[in-house]
Amino acid sequence: MKIEALWNQFSRRQFKYLGNIVANSDAKTVCDIGAFAGSVSRCLWEHIKDTDKELYMIDNYLFLPQKWRQPFFNTVKKTVGTSERIHTVLEDSHTYDWCQHNFVVFSHESFAHYNPDLKKLYTSNVGTVVIDLPLNCFERTKSMLEHIQTGKLTPRYYIDGTIVCGKETACTLPTESGELFGHPIQYAKKAKGSYANAIDHILDNFNV
Ligand SMILES: C[S@@+](CC[C@H](N)C(=O)[O-])C[C@H]1O[C@@H](n2cnc3c(N)ncnc32)[C@H](O)[C@@H]1O
Numbered sequence: 246m247k248i249e250a251l252w253n254q255f256s257r258r259q260f261k262y263l264g265n266i267v268a269n270s271d272a273k274t275v276c277d278i279g280a281f282a283g284s285v286s287r288c289l290w291e292h293i294k295d296t297d298k299e300l301y302m303i304d305n306y307l308f309l310p311q312k313w314r315q316p317f318f319n320t321v322k323k324t325v326g327t328s329e330r331i332h333t334v335l336e337d338s339h340t341y342d343w344c345q346h347n348f349v350v351f352s353h354e355s356f357a358h359y360n361p362d363l364k365k366l367y368t369s370n371v372g373t374v375v376i377d378l379p380l381n382c383f384e385r386t387k388s389m390l391e392h393i394q395t396g397k398l399t400p401r402y403y404i405d406g407t408i409v410c411g412k413e414t415a416c417t418l419p420t421e422s423g424e425l426f427g428h429p430i431q432y433a434k435k436a437k438g439s440y441a442n443a444i445d446h447i448l449d450n451f452n453v
Contacts, residue, residue, distance in 0.1 A: 248324045251282040254352050255377070255407060258436060260284075262404040262418055263350070263375060264292035269415040270373055272347035276301040278338045278362065279352035283321040289350065290325045299330045301346060305337045338362055344369035351376045356384040363388060367397040373411040374398075380406070394426040403432040 255263065267275060267289050275293060277286045280302035290300050302322065306314040318333045325331055334341055339361045343349060349371050353359035366374060378386050389408070392398040402409040402416055403425065420431035 248282050248321055249284075249287070253284045254281075255285070255288075256405060258433065259404050259407050260288045262402065262416065262433060263407070264288050265418050266373070266375075266402065266409055266414060266416050267298075267348055268292040268296070269417060270348050271414075272298060272372055274299045274301060274346040275348040275350075276303060276343050276346035277350050277352060278303050278343060279354060279358070280304040280318075280321060280333075281352065281354075283324050285350050285352050286321075286325045286331075290328075290331060294326060294328065297330075299332065300325070301332045301334055301343070303334045303336060303338050303341055303343060305335065344371055347372045349374045353385075356382060356388075359385055360388065363392070367392065371411065373401075373409060373414055375407060375409050377407045390426075393428065400425050400428050400430045403430055405433060405436070 263285075275289050275298055277289060277300070280286050281304060283302070286300060286302050293300065302318075302325070304318065306317055309317055315335055318335055322331060322333050338358070343362075344365060349366075351359065351362065351374060353362065376389055378389055380386060389398075393400050393408070393410070398410040399412075400408050400410050401414060402420065403423070416431065419434065421434050423430050423432050
């Protein structure tokens with residue numbers, strides 16, 4: 246089984262922005278809630294490995310028999326790195342105190358997993374949180390947008406459906422200025438997609 250090929254939480258472009266933002270942040274400890282097969286952790290670590298930042302990977306791996314949970318976590322960790330600054334926490338994110346970390350990526354598997362942590366988030370001192378808008382999950386998308394609308398979360402960046410919220414933090418990749426529910430926000434301009442490529446292909450065929 247090739248762990249790296251199992252699953253990607255984000256697109257290549259979203260990972261690029263996530264890496265840039267975590268590298269530029271002043272966070273000392275970075276936390277990946279729901280580490281699963283490590284795609285988010287690998288991106289985070291790649292961009293912080295040459296700093297003194299520490300990475301905390303949280304998962305309970307409830308889908309595995311108990312005796313295989315830590316061995317699987319150890320295998321996932323090896324795909325991220327061997328540094329002692331990478332920590333694995335085999336625990337329920339609803340009991341683990343992830344609010345102690347400065348930069349948190351929400352990689353929740355469902356509304357039931359996400360909602361208790363979201364409630365903890367907006368009374369916490371976490372500096373930056375990265376949350377995706379899963380359009381196939383109405384409850385998570387609705388709750389996320391409502392929290393921004395009511396000012397419980399302050400959006401800073403929008404990257405193809407992933408929203409970075411919290412305090413001001415730098416991103417050195419190209420962004421445009423916009424507004425979301427009255428909050429100023431920087432967003433990555435719509436990338437050229439398959440529709441535009443198909444039109445280019447048609448124009449090429451007609452030598453236009
Ligand atoms: C969608 S996956 C996350 C993907 C991952 N971030 C990646 O980059 O590959 C969701 C993960 O959340 C974990 N999970 C679900 N409920 C949890 C809980 N209460 N506490 C900790 N982890 C949980 C699951 O075991 C699963 O590994």
